[in-house]
Amino acid sequence: MIPDVDLSHLKPYGDQMNDGVIQLSFTLPVPGGAKAREAAKNFVSSMGLSEIQIVLSEDIGENFTFFVIYAKTTKDIDYSSIKTLEIESPKMSIDEVNGHVMKYLGRQITIVGATIGSDAHTVGLDSILNMKGYHGDSGLERYRMFKVYNLGSQIPPIDLVRKAREVKADVILVSQIVTQRDIHIKQLTELADILDAEKLRDKILLIVGGPRITHELAIELGYDAGFGAGTMPSEVAAYVATEIIKKKL
Amino acid sequence: MIPDVDLSHLKPYGDQMNDGVIQLSFTLPVPGGAKAREAAKNFVSSMGLSEIQIVLSEDIGENFTFFVIYAKTTKDIDYSSIKTLEIESPKMSIDEVNGHVMKYLGRQITIVGATIGSDAHTVGLDSILNMKGYHGDSGLERYRMFKVYNLGSQIPPIDLVRKAREVKADVILVSQIVTQRDIHIKQLTELADILDAEKLRDKILLIVGGPRITHELAIELGYDAGFGAGTMPSEVAAYVATEIIKKKL
Amino acid sequence: MYLDLDQDLVRRAREVAKEVTDDVQKFIDLRSTDSVERTVARFFDIDGTDSEGAPLPNVIVDNVKKHGGLDRGIAYWIANACVAKSMTPQQVAEAVGRKEFSPVDLAPQNEGIVAQKIDELADAVIKKLENIRNTREKMLNELGDPAQPYIYVIVATGNIYEDVIQAKAAVSEGADVIAVIRSTAQSLLDFIPYGPTTEGYGGTYATQANFKIMRQALNEMAGKVKRYIRLTNYASGLCMPEISAIASMEGLDMLLNDSMYGILFRNINMMRTFVDQYTSRLICAFSHIIINTGEDNYIKTSDPIERAHTVTTSQLINEQFALKAGMEPKYMGIGHAFEIDPDVQNGLLYEISHALLTRELFPNAIPKYMPPTRYMTGNIFKGYAQNTLYNLISIMTGQSIHLLGMLTEAIHTPLVQDRYLAISDAKYVFDNARSLGADITFKKDGFIQKEARQVLTNAVKLLEHVKEIGLMAAIEEGTFADIARKMDEGKGADGVFIKGEDYYNPVVDRMETALKGGKMI
Amino acid sequence: MYLDLDQDLVRRAREVAKEVTDDVQKFIDLRSTDSVERTVARFFDIDGTDSEGAPLPNVIVDNVKKHGGLDRGIAYWIANACVAKSMTPQQVAEAVGRKEFSPVDLAPQNEGIVAQKIDELADAVIKKLENIRNTREKMLNELGDPAQPYIYVIVATGNIYEDVIQAKAAVSEGADVIAVIRSTAQSLLDFIPYGPTTEGYGGTYATQANFKIMRQALNEMAGKVKRYIRLTNYASGLCMPEISAIASMEGLDMLLNDSMYGILFRNINMMRTFVDQYTSRLICAFSHIIINTGEDNYIKTSDPIERAHTVTTSQLINEQFALKAGMEPKYMGIGHAFEIDPDVQNGLLYEISHALLTRELFPNAIPKYMPPTRYMTGNIFKGYAQNTLYNLISIMTGQSIHLLGMLTEAIHTPLVQDRYLAISDAKYVFDNARSLGADITFKKDGFIQKEARQVLTNAVKLLEHVKEIGLMAAIEEGTFADIARKMDEGKGADGVFIKGEDYYNPVVDRMETALKGGKMI
Ligand code: B12
Ligand code: B12
Ligand SMILES: Cc1ncc(COP(=O)(O)O)c(C=O)c1O
Numbered sequence A, B: 001m002i003p004d005v006d007l008s009h010l011k012p013y014g015d016q017m018n019d020g021v022i023q024l025s026f027t028l029p030v031p032g033g034a035k036a037r038e039a040a041k042n043f044v045s046s047m048g049l050s051e052i053q054i055v056l057s058e059d060i061g062e063n064f065t066f067f068v069i070y071a072k073t074t075k076d077i078d079y080s081s082i083k084t085l086e087i088e089s090p091k092m093s094i095d096e097v098n099g100h101v102m103k104y105l106g107r108q109i110t111i112v113g114a115t116i117g118s119d120a121h122t123v124g125l126d127s128i129l130n131m132k133g134y135h136g137d138s139g140l141e142r143y144r145m146f147k148v149y150n151l152g153s154q155i156p157p158i159d160l161v162r163k164a165r166e167v168k169a170d171v172i173l174v175s176q177i178v179t180q181r182d183i184h185i186k187q188l189t190e191l192a193d194i195l196d197a198e199k200l201r202d203k204i205l206l207i208v209g210g211p212r213i214t215h216e217l218a219i220e221l222g223y224d225a226g227f228g229a230g231t232m233p234s235e236v237a238a239y240v241a242t243e244i245i246k247k248k249l
Numbered sequence C, D: 001m002y003l004d005l006d007q008d009l010v011r012r013a014r015e016v017a018k019e020v021t022d023d024v025q026k027f028i029d030l031r032s033t034d035s036v037e038r039t040v041a042r043f044f045d046i047d048g049t050d051s052e053g054a055p056l057p058n059v060i061v062d063n064v065k066k067h068g069g070l071d072r073g074i075a076y077w078i079a080n081a082c083v084a085k086s087m088t089p090q091q092v093a094e095a096v097g098r099k100e101f102s103p104v105d106l107a108p109q110n111e112g113i114v115a116q117k118i119d120e121l122a123d124a125v126i127k128k129l130e131n132i133r134n135t136r137e138k139m140l141n142e143l144g145d146p147a148q149p150y151i152y153v154i155v156a157t158g159n160i161y162e163d164v165i166q167a168k169a170a171v172s173e174g175a176d177v178i179a180v181i182r183s184t185a186q187s188l189l190d191f192i193p194y195g196p197t198t199e200g201y202g203g204t205y206a207t208q209a210n211f212k213i214m215r216q217a218l219n220e221m222a223g224k225v226k227r228y229i230r231l232t233n234y235a236s237g238l239c240m241p242e243i244s245a246i247a248s249m250e251g252l253d254m255l256l257n258d259s260m261y262g263i264l265f266r267n268i269n270m271m272r273t274f275v276d277q278y279t280s281r282l283i284c285a286f287s288h289i290i291i292n293t294g295e296d297n298y299i300k301t302s303d304p305i306e307r308a309h310t311v312t313t314s315q316l317i318n319e320q321f322a323l324k325a326g327m328e329p330k331y332m333g334i335g336h337a338f339e340i341d342p343d344v345q346n347g348l349l350y351e352i353s354h355a356l357l358t359r360e361l362f363p364n365a366i367p368k369y370m371p372p373t374r375y376m377t378g379n380i381f382k383g384y385a386q387n388t389l390y391n392l393i394s395i396m397t398g399q400s401i402h403l404l405g406m407l408t409e410a411i412h413t414p415l416v417q418d419r420y421l422a423i424s425d426a427k428y429v430f431d432n433a434r435s436l437g438a439d440i441t442f443k444k445d446g447f448i449q450k451e452a453r454q455v456l457t458n459a460v461k462l463l464e465h466v467k468e469i470g471l472m473a474a475i476e477e478g479t480f481a482d483i484a485r486k487m488d489e490g491k492g493a494d495g496v497f498i499k500g501e502d503y504y505n506p507v508v509d510r511m512e513t514a515l516k517g518g519k520m521i
C-alpha cells in the first residue's frame, strides 16, 4: 500500500492523496448554453460532488448537450471492512483437476454448454470449452475427466434443459453476451425457472458467464456462479471440479 | 426540445430518454482485484448511482487501480426552474460601443489589464486586449473609446493597483490561468483586498478571466464579473461599456 | 498504385472466382424460394397482415404452396385471381387471409387476359421503382454527394422513434450514412414484421413502416444540412429478396447483402441463400442500392492476419455474384475490416496492406471499411485511440464507405455521446490527413507490398481449391470461416423449390432484361 | 533520407549559425556572472543556508561582490580563506554567513599555497563528477538503454514525496524518463531553494535535496523494471549553471537548457543568459547530461506553420552554442513540437514535414519532440486522439525523446490516470507502427518535401539577417517569437560582470581542457 493511504476513509486519488478527483461524462437532452451548464452542475452536485469543473459543454445538435466534467467527491468509503463475495477455487493444473476428479468422484463430469435465447455469440463460450481455450489456457474439452457437450448459440432454454437431462449433465454452462434491454436477465431467469419446474435445479451446477456478468448477478438470479470478462478456462475447470466433488460427497 | 423530454425531471440521456446513463473514471490508491472493484462499486453507489458496470478495472502499478465505469442515476433535476446568473450584456459592434460611450460618458474608458502573481500566461489576456483579438474578433485596443494599458504577466497585485491609481483606471482586467492548488483564489483575493484597503474597490469595475474562471466564482470573490474559456473580446467590450455607463450615471 | 500487384495474378483471381460462381448460378437459375415469391407479392402491393398477424405476402404464398401451385410462380395465381374475382392483388390476399378461397382452386381464366394482367402489374412495379430511383438520384444531385470516405453510423435503440432522434443528431454532427441495425437475429425470421416497432433487441426490426419513418426523417435532415443522407438496412437472411423489395420501394440507398453470410454465420440453408441473394441483388442493381458485403464477419472469429485471404476470396466471390445480377461495380460495397489485435507488433502495417489490397483489387467498387470490434475493451480511451488509427488508415488508403468505430464497442450499443465522439474524431482525422495518401508511397518489396502479395496468392490458392470441388462442397467441407454447413441442412431449406416449366416471374424477368438484356451471362 | 534536402543549403545554414554565435561567444568569454561564481562555490561543496535562510553559495558570492573582489573569481577568495583560516570552503561560507569576516578582508596568503589549494579543490570536483558520470553510465549499460523514442513524462504535484509516488507508478507503467517540472517561474529566482520541498505551484522546486530523493527512487525502480530510468529537470533561468552543477552532482540525465529561453520567455537579461548558458552547458557536456532545448515555446504563442522556420533557426543556434561548450551531438536534445491547430486541413502533413526536418537536419543529435498543448481543449477524448496522432508521427519520423501529451492538458497538471493513459497509448502506437517509418517514402517534390524545403529556406534567410545585425541586436529588434528584449534590461542584468585579468575559474578551466583542450574554438 502507499504509505499515507487511509484505508478506512478511502477516496479517489487524482494528483494527491485524498483529493477525491473523478472524471464524468454524460449527455443531457437539452440545447447547449448557460442553463444546460447549470443543469449539469446541479445534477453533479446532487451526487455529492463539489468543486465541479465543466471542462466541456458541447451542443451536439438536435437538443442534446454533451458534458465532460471533473469534480471532487466529499464521500469516502471504508476499504478495510470490505468483504467481497468471490468464487473461491484453488489454482489447479489440468492433471490436478483430472487426478482430483478421478480420486474423489471416480468418473467423468458431464458438462453441457450453450449460448441461450437469441444470443448468437459463441466465441466466449468456445474459448472456455474448446480444446484451443483462451490466451494459451486450454479449454475444458482438453480435460480427460470432463465430458463436454457444446450446443453452440441461439439455443432455447428448453432445448438446453432437454439435452442436460438426456446426457445426465452435472454442470450447465450458459453464455450471455447480449445484455441490451436486460434480455440476458429474461433468458437466464427462464432457464432457471425451467430447471426448477423440472426438479433438476439442485442436481445441477448452474454457471453463467459473459463480459457483463458478475458473480453477484449470478447469485441474484439463483445461479451457482458467474464468470465475467477475461475468464480463464482453468478457473472454471478448478471451480467445477471442486464444487461437483463437494456436491457428491 | 425533444418531443418526450420531461424538463421538470431531467435525467442524462444514454441511448434512450431518461435512462440516466453516465460515464465515470477515477483512480483508487489500492492494488487491483476484487476488493478494489468492490470499493469502486461502493463508492459509486454512495453517489446515488445504480446498475453499476465496472467496464475497466486496471492495476496501474504501485498500488493504484484505474476504473472506467458506466452507471445509471436515480436522481433527476428540475430544469424548468433553473435560474442562471449570467453576465447580461447586449451584442454590440465596435461602432455601437464607441458611439454609446461617446454619447453617455463623453470620454474614453481607461482599462488596465494584467496577469497577476506568478502566473506567466499572456495569450489569454492578449487575445482580449491586443488589436489582433481572438478568432477574428478585435481586441479592446481597437476600440477608439477605450484607453488600454496591458501590463503583461507576473504582475504583483500591488503594482497593478499602483498603475490603476496612477492612470485613474475605470476598469481592471485580470487574467488567471494557473489554478493549481487554488493559487488563483489566493492571488485574486489579495488583489480585491488591496483595492478595498485603498478604498478603490467601488470606483473600479473589477473583472477576471481565464479558462477555469466562471462568473459565479468571480462574484464569490467579490469581483464584478468573470469570463471563462472561449470568451470573445467583443463580449467584454460590450459589458465594460454598459457597466461603466451605468456606474457613472 | 501503391502495392504494384502482379496483374496476371489479379486476372487469374477473377477468372477462378467467375468459374466458381458459374456452376452455382446454373443451380440458382433452376430454382425459386418462398421469399422470392413473397417478393413478387410485395411488388404487387400486397401488404398488411391477416387476423392472426401473419403478413399477407406469407399468407398467400403459403396458401398457394399448400395447394401445390407454387412451382408456377405466385405471379400467375395472383393475376388469375384478380381476373377471376376482379379484385386487386391486395383484395385477393385479404380474401385468402380470411380463408375465403385459395387462388389455386379458382378456375383458370382466359390465358391472354391473365398474361395481360401480369404484364400490367409487373410494368407498374418497374415504373414505380424507376420513379423512386430517379427521385433519390435527383435529390442526390441537388444536395450533392458528400466526400468519401462516407461517415457511416449505426442506430440501434430497438425503438424506431428513438432511432430517429439519434439519427437526426448524428446527421447534424456530420454523418453521411445512417444504418438502422436489425433486432438480434431478425435474419432468422421467415417473414418481415409489419408496421412501426418500438421493441427490439440489439437493434430495431426491419419493417417497411420503419423504413418509411426513417427515410422521411433523413430527407428532412438532408434538406437542413444540405447534404444527401444515405439510409442503410440489412438484407441477408431468410427474407433477403423481400427486404430488398421493401427497401427499393422506400428509397433506401444501401443494404447489407452478402452471398454467403446467412449460410455461414446464421446457419441458413445454402440453396436458400444462394437463390435468394440473386433476386435480392437484381433488385439492388435495378434500384441502384449499394450492397455491403460481410467479409468483416470472417475475421471477427478467425485470425485477421493468418486468414486475411479468406476475406479476399469472399470479396471476389461476392463480386462475381453481383456481376451475375447485372450490378455495376460502383454499387458494390466490398467489405473488409480493421480487426487485428492491437498487441500485434506492426499491426498497423498489416492493416494498411490489407486495406490497400481491397482498394486496389476493386478500383471501381465502393469498398466498405469496418472498424475494430473484437479487440475493443472496456478501456474506452484506448478504444478511442484504436478508432483514431482506423480512421487514419481509411483516409490514407482511400476507402469509400467508412463505418465508424465506437469507443464503447465492448460495452453497449452506442450512446448518443459515443456516436458524437466517433463522428467528430472521423471528421478531425479525415480533414487533418486529407492528402496523406497522395503524398506517400511504400518501399518496393517492403513489408506492406509483400504482405499484400502473400494474401492475394493465398486467396488464389484457396479459390483454385474451391473450383476443384465446387463452392457448395467447399462450404460443406468448412472451407470458409472454419464453419461447415451441409447442403440440405440449415434454416429455410424447405422454402426452396424447382421452378416448373410454366414458371414465370415477371418482375425478375423485366429486371434481367433491363440490366443485362436477358438472363444468361 | 525522406526529404532529400539540398545539402548545400544545410551546410550554409550551419555556417551562418556558427558565424552568428561566434560573436556572442567572444562576448561571453570576457564575462562571468554571480550564478557562475555560485556554481564554483557549490562545486567546492558549499551548501546549506545562513540563519535567514539565504543559500550559502549566494551569501559568500554576494559578500565578495559587495567587497569588490568578484572580478577575480570566487575560487581564489574561497581558497585564500581556507588557507588563512585553515577551514573547509563550507566552514568559510558558514563563517561568512555568521558575518564573522569577509574573504576579501583576509590577508592574501602565499600565492603558491593558495594556487595549490585551488587545484586541490578543483581536481576533487572533476574526480567527483567523473565518478558520478561513470556510475550512471555503468548502470545504463548494465540495465540497458530503452528503445527510442524514450517515453518521457512529467510529474508536477509540487510535493517531492507525492512526485516520487507518481513517478514510480509511471515507471512501472513504462516511462523511460521522468521530468520533475519546476514550480511556476522558479527560473526567476536568483537562488536555488534549499532542502526537500512539499509546496510548489504548477510544479515542484528544483533543489539538490529533491534531486537526490527522486534519483534514488528512480534507481530503485530501474532495478525493479530492469530498464535504466532517466531523470530530468530544468536549468534555463537565473540559476542556469548552478542547476547544472547540482544536477551533475546528483546524477541527473537531462536538463531543459536553452540558450535563449530565459531571455525571450522569462525576460531574463540577455547578457546574463548567454554567459550563464555557456558554463551550464560545459557542465552538461562534461557530465554527459542531455540538454533539451525549448523551441516548442516559439510555436506555443506564434503560428506553428508560418513561424516554423523560427524553430529551425533557434535549433541551429542552440546547436552552435552547444558545440562551443564542447558538447557532442548525441547529448543535444534538439527541441520541436506538434502544435498545429487540429482544424488546419492537412495539418498532419505539415507535422510530418516539420518533424522530419528536425530529424534530418540533426542526424546525430537526440531530438526531443513535444506534444500538442495549445490546441488541446476540455474535450479529453479529442485530446487523446490528438496525442495518438502525435505518437504515430513520432515513431514514424524516428524521434528520440518523446514527451507524452496528456489528454487533460487544457485542464490541470496530470492526474495519475492521465499519465497511465498517455503511457499506454504511446506503447500501443509505437509497437503497432514500429516499422512504419522504414516502409514508407514520400512523393518526390510532394507536399511534405516542399514544405520542409520552404521552412529551411526561410530559416537560412532569417539567419542571414541575424548575422547582418548580430544576434543581440536581432533580439532587441524582436526577431524571435515576436518578443523584443533590450540589451541591458531584464532580470539579473546586475549579476553580470567583466572578468578581471587575474580572474580564474578552475572548474570551467578544467572542463574546457577536458572537452576541447582549451577555451578558444
Ligand atoms: C464477435 C462479435 C459478434 C459476432 C459473433 C460471432 C460469434 N460466432 O460469436 C457477430 C458479428 C455474429 C455479432 C453479431 C451481433 N452482435 Co456482437 N459482438 C461481437 C464482439 C465484437 C466480440 C465478442 C467476442 O467475440 N469477444 C471475445 C470473447 C472471448 O470475449 P467474451 O465474449 O467476453 O468471453 C469471455 C468472458 O466473457 C467469459 N465468458 C463468456 N461466455 C462465457 C460462458 C461461461 C459459461 C463462462 C464460464 C465464461 C464465459 O469467458 C470468455 C473468455 O474470457 C462484441 C464487442 C466486443 N468487443 O466485446 C460485439 C457485441 C457483443 N455484439 C453486440 C450486438 C448487439 C450484436 C448484434 C445483436 C448486433 C445486431 N443487432 O446485429 C448481432 C447479433 C448477434 C445475436 N443474434 O446475438 C453488442 C452487445 C451489446 C450488449 N451488451 O447488449 C456488442 C458488445 C457490440 C456492441 N457494443 O454493440 N457479434
Ligand atoms: C501556452 C501555455 C504556456 C506558455 C505561456 C506563454 C504565454 N506567453 O502565455 C508557457 C510555455 C510559458 C507556459 C508555461 C507554464 N504553464 Co502553461 N500552458 C499553456 C497552454 C498550452 C495554452 C494556454 C493558452 O495560450 N491558451 C490560449 C488562450 C487564448 O486561451 P485562454 O488562456 O483560456 O484565454 C481565453 C479565456 O480563458 C479568456 N481569458 C483568459 N484570460 C482572460 C482575462 C480577462 C480579463 C478576460 C475577460 C478573459 C480572459 O479569454 C481568452 C480568449 O477566449 C495551456 C494548456 C491549454 N491548452 O490551455 C498550459 C497551462 C495553462 N499551463 C500550465 C502550467 C502549470 C504552466 C507552468 C506553471 C508549468 C511549469 N510548472 O512550468 C509554466 C509556468 C508559467 C507560469 N509561471 O505561470 C497549466 C495550468 C494548470 C492549472 N490549471 O493550474 C496548463 C493548463 C497546462 C497543464 N495542463 O499543465 N504555459
Ligand atoms: C452481410 C450482413 N448481413 C446481415 C447482418 C446482420 O443481420 P442479422 O444480425 O439479422 O443476422 C450482418 C451483420 O454483421 C452482415 O454482415
Ligand SMILES: Cc1ncc(COP(=O)(O)O)c(C=O)c1O
Residues within 6 Å of the ligand: D182, D183, D184, D185, D186, D187, D188, D234, D235, D236, D237, D256, D257, D258, D261, D266, D292, D293, D294, D297
Ligand atoms: C528550455 C526551457 N527551460 C525552462 C523551462 C521552464 O522553466 P520555468 O517555468 O521555471 O521558466 C521551459 C518550459 O517550457 C523550457 O522550455
